[in-house]
Structure formats: structure tokens, C-alpha cells
Amino acid sequence: xxxxxxxxxxxxxxxxxxxxxxxxxxxxxxxxxxxxxxxxxxxxxxxxxxxxxxxxxxxxxxxxxxxxxxxxxxxxxxxxxxxxxxxxxxxxxxxxxxxxxxxxxxxxxxxxxxxxxxxxxxxxxxxxxxxxxxxxxxxxxxxxxxxxxxxxxxxxxxxxxxxxxxxxxxxxxxxxxxxxxxxxxxxxxxxxxxxxxxxxxxxxxxxxxxxxxxxxxxxxxxxxxxxxxxxxxxxxxxxxxxxxxxxxxxxxxxxxxxxxxxxxxxxxxxxxxxxxxxxxxxxxxxxxxxxxxxxxxxxxxxxxxxxxxxxxxxxxxxxxxxxxxxxxxxxxxxxxxxxxxxxxxxxxxxxxxxxxxxxxxxxxxxxxxxxxxxxxxxxxxxxxxxxxxxxxxxxxxxxxxxxxxxxxxxxxxxxxxxxxxxxxxxxxxxxxxxxxxxxxxxxxxxxxxxxxxxxxxxxxxxxxxxxxxxxxxxxxxxxxxxxxxxxxxxxxxxx
Amino acid sequence: xxxxxxxxxxxxxxxxxxxxxxxxxxxxxxxxxxxxxxxxxxxxxxxxxxxxxxxxxxxxxxxxxxxxxxxxxxxxxxxxxxxxxxxxxxxxxxxxxxxxxxxxxxxxxxxxxxxxxxxxx
Numbered sequence: 001x002x003x004x005x006x007x008x009x010x011x012x013x014x015x016x017x018x019x020x021x022x023x024x025x026x027x028x029x030x031x032x033x034x035x036x037x038x039x040x041x042x043x044x045x046x047x048x049x050x051x052x053x054x055x056x057x058x059x060x061x062x063x064x065x066x067x068x069x070x071x072x073x074x075x076x077x078x079x080x081x082x083x084x085x086x087x088x089x090x091x092x093x094x095x096x097x098x099x100x101x102x103x104x105x106x107x108x109x110x111x112x113x114x115x116x117x118x119x120x121x122x123x124x125x126x127x128x129x130x131x132x133x134x135x136x137x138x139x140x141x142x143x144x145x146x147x148x149x150x151x152x153x154x155x156x157x158x159x160x161x162x163x164x165x166x167x168x169x170x171x172x173x174x175x176x177x178x179x180x181x182x183x184x185x186x187x188x189x190x191x192x193x194x195x196x197x198x199x200x201x202x203x204x205x206x207x208x209x210x211x212x213x214x215x216x217x218x219x220x221x222x223x224x225x226x227x228x229x230x231x232x233x234x235x236x237x238x239x240x241x242x243x244x245x246x247x248x249x250x251x252x253x254x255x256x257x258x259x260x261x262x263x264x265x266x267x268x269x270x271x272x273x274x275x276x277x278x279x280x281x282x283x284x285x286x287x288x289x290x291x292x293x294x295x296x297x298x299x300x301x302x303x304x305x306x307x308x309x310x311x312x313x314x315x316x317x318x319x320x321x322x323x324x325x326x327x328x329x330x331x332x333x334x335x336x337x338x339x340x341x342x343x344x345x346x347x348x349x350x351x352x353x354x355x356x357x358x359x360x361x362x363x364x365x366x367x368x369x370x371x372x373x374x375x376x377x378x379x380x381x382x383x384x385x386x387x388x389x390x391x392x393x394x395x396x397x398x399x400x401x402x403x404x405x406x407x408x409x410x411x412x413x414x415x416x417x418x419x420x421x422x423x424x425x426x427x428x429x430x431x432x433x434x435x436x437x438x439x440x441x442x443x444x445x446x447x448x449x450x451x452x453x454x455x456x457x458x459x460x461x462x463x464x465x466x467x468x469x470x471x472x473x474x475x476x477x478x479x480x481x482x483x484x485x486x487x488x489x490x491x492x493x494x495x
Numbered sequence: 496x497x498x499x500x501x502x503x504x505x506x507x508x509x510x511x512x513x514x515x516x517x518x519x520x521x522x523x524x525x526x527x528x529x530x531x532x533x534x535x536x537x538x539x540x541x542x543x544x545x546x547x548x549x550x551x552x553x554x555x556x557x558x559x560x561x562x563x564x565x566x567x568x569x570x571x572x573x574x575x576x577x578x579x580x581x582x583x584x585x586x587x588x589x590x591x592x593x594x595x596x597x598x599x600x601x602x603x604x605x606x607x608x609x610x611x612x613x614x615x616x
Contacts, residue, residue, distance in 0.1 A: 293590055296585055296586065297585035297586050298585065300584075300602060300603040300604065301514060301585045301603055303603065303604040304514065304516070304517040304604040304605065305514060305517060307520065307604050308516035308517055311520060311523075312516070312519070381563070383513070383563050384562070387514075387515060455515075459515035459516070462515045462537055463513060463515045463537055
């Protein structure tokens, strides 16, 4: 310990090391012979809490403080008193330049300078903020360089990770089909994704603040505002609303959800949200509701029809085998028409299909050669199909049991055509059986015409506003049905 | 179905129903109960014409869906004349629009006893 040494108190661990170092072995010589300017510079360095190294003389003999010793890592304490070129051989060229500039009286400054150091025996990539300035001797000549060395490696790496994370976030938010946005506590927009802008036609500026609300359907503004008020209390945001699709100029349904972004104390700092297109889903649900309602309506109506048919069949046949047979036949006809109706969305029901279905149900393939069907494609409205099908069923059943198909030469011709009238287009159907034998009529348990005749002469006029004619002659049956053809019943080409 | 209902005797009941079979069924039941049936008619136009040309109507039973048109104009006309009526329908009550929610509703297939009780207590 050199008693003459005038270092102030508070120079730390390095103060002691500097005092006790054998400086005689260095170009600086024994500490007692140091010039005043060196002593001032060393005192200043040792007292600073910032990592500083003093590079003295041509060789840059290193004298540094406690803070720098931490930065020097495994190099400390051997570094003290060594030449900078030897102390940091891996960055010798860099320091050569520092000494050259500094001893010429210049200063240097580097921000986040990237260097590879071997502080712990292995290469290590580091970043530093470096500031160099010259120290002058009593004669006004540069005698050394003061280097303030602040390592920024941790911050640089953190920033890089943050940038990578932000890039991933952006890739995600800009790649997913959802519209993504960030909002402040009250729901005012801070940022909107390119998808939001493409969808709504808003820009990154017009969507900000409460600008985003302009893209929401005005009828849903109250919903949106209520959802945001509730979110402030519950920490959850979820609501459905319509959003204007600018390119298509229409509103579609969206589901908007957001997660609260919280700080370390758990306080909400902002919201990260997505808006998902659920328009197709909503339309499907609505269609399904309509379908279920229609199905219920049809089913309950059908039960009413079945009850009525049972009652009327019973009134004609009385209880017994004939009732069972007749009633079952009519139930089967109703069942067939339900089948056609259930497929009618994909496959519109044509008059020809209805006639062919009823004739096929007779299960009399040998009759096919004796049947003639001819007419254009006429699509029937769903509401008319059931009554029409029941009428055709009665005609077909009667033809098999009592009419044209009971004789070897009987023939059936069903022809139809459409025509214009004062009240709009009409459909004319003619059902003609020839080659009948009247005696059979008298044998049949239920007079021909009973239920079938009621259908044609009363039900069709009632339900379909049809004008009908039912003429049973000695050898022929002539039934004509003339009904209006509303817009829903399209007429196609001849088939 | 065939139990006569004293309450029906002499009542003039309008029936609006687009299905022929259900209409006939309902008519026969009301007639068996001693009521005088107006209709049945299958469309809004015919129903309105019948209402306009009939002085006394005591009650009405209305099917809601009449071959793709809805019966509500008939309901309005009856309401304006103060005629009690009910809906007979296959639809759920929820399908009835707000102005007509208060109207009594009978699910199909209709139980005539319930219809009579609802209309004439």
C-alpha cells in the first residue's frame, strides 16, 4: 500500500487492486511516479458506476473500475495493467483503430456495435454501446483514451425476439381468415388487420378509434356498445353483428370475440379480438328452422287429412275388409306423395312424374303397352301436389279394379296441355279410358266414383280452383280437369 | 268427435281451410253439433268475400297457411267486426307474428271439442 497515493475513498475493489498492482513491470512505471493527469483520470474512472476502462499510453495499458470488471468476465483480474491489444486479442484490430483515433485527439462512438468476445474461453456474440474520448496530459497532448463500455446484448436480443414474435403475430393475424384487431379498454380500435381493411373497405386510419363502428350495421350498434360495456366488467367480449362487406356491398353476419391483454398486476391494458364470418352458418340455421317449421306444418296437416280420409272411407265402406284395403291404398298414395314432396327441392315435381308414380304403384307392368301419356313438362306447386296425387290415385285404382284394365282391350290415355286464358295460363288434363265393360260397375262393392268422384268433382275445384268433368259412358270414361297454373308452376318444353 | 256440443247449436261458424278433406271433416263436425257452417273456403279472397256478404258470423276457425298465402287479412277483417276466432294450424305458436299472438291457437289435427270450448266457452 502506497501511503502517498492520493486516491479518494469509494474507489471500490478495483481501487485496492490498482493500488497494489506492480506497475513497475508496465510501461506506466511505479505508481508513485505517475503524472497528475493519470491520477485524475484513474480517480474519475474508479469512482464511476458506469463501466469505464482507461487505455493509457501508446500500448493502451488498461485501468478499469468495478463496473467494467463485471463486463470483463473471466478476463478480470488479469486484464488490469495489460495492453489492450493483448488483453482483448480477438478485437485487436478494432482497438488499434480506437487508440489511433484517440491518441490523435479524436472521439469515437458506437451504438449496438456487434463484436465477438472470448470472455469465458469461448466465442460469444455481444453488442455494445461504446464511447471513446481522449485524455490529455499537462502539456495538452493526448496521453490516453477513456472508453465507456455499456453492453447492450440483452436488450438487442430481446428486441430481436420481440421483432420475431411480432413477425409471427403478423403472419398469423394476416394469414387467418378472421378479421383481427386490437382495441383500447373502451373498445376504440388501435390496429386493424389487412383482412379487416380488405373486407370493410376501411383504411388503417379510418378504422381507428370508433371508426370501425361505421362498418357495422347501424341496427347492431347498440348490441356492439352494450357488449363493450359488459366486457369492461366481465373481461370477456363476445357478440354477433352484421358487418358491411365493401367489395360486395352487402352485410354479412359475424361473430366477434376478444381476449383481454393484461399487465403484471392483472389489469386489462388492451383487447385482442377477432371477427369471424358466420353468415353461411346463420343462413343454414335459418333455412333449417324454416324447414323444420314446414315439416311440422306438413306432418300435422297430414294427420288431419288422414283422419278425414279414414272417416270418409269408413262412411262409404263401413267397417271390414273393404275399409282396410281402401284405407291402406289411400295411405300408400299419401306416403308416395310425401316422398315426392321431400325430394321436391332437388327434383321439382312434374305432372308426368305424379301420373307415372300412381300408375307404377298399380304394379301392373302388362298394362304399360295400353297406356299413353302425352304432354309438356309442367312443374306443380307443392301446395297442389297432394290433392292432385290423391285424385290421380283414385282414377288409377278405379281403372285397375273396375275400368280399362279389367278388359283385354281397354286402353288409358292421359294427355295434358297448357293454354292461355283471361285469368292467366291454365292446365288441361284429360283422363280417358276406353274399352270398358259396364257390368263390372254394378258388381263393385263401392260405386265407382264414390270417393274418387268426390275428389275430382269437389276436392279439386275446392283446393285447386279446378273445373272438372267426370263422364262415365257405356264403354268409356272421360275425366277432364282444367285448372289455373299460377306462376310457381313452370311450363317447360314438350316431353 | 260425434258428441253434440250444446254451445254450437244455432251458431254461425266460418271455416277457412285450404285442405278439402280437413275442411269437410271440420264442417261435418260443426254441423253434427248443430252449428251452421259458412264455407269452408280455401283462400283469403273467398273468405273476405264471404265475410263481406254475411251479416251474422258468431265465430271462425282459420287455417294460417292457405296454399302459400297467409290468413292474416281475414283475421284482421274478423277482428274489425268483433268476431271471435281461433287459428288451427300445423305451425308452432312461435311462428305466428306479433299482432296475432293473442289469438287462441289449436294445433292440427284439431280436436273439435277444444275448438268449440275455446270459441264458445
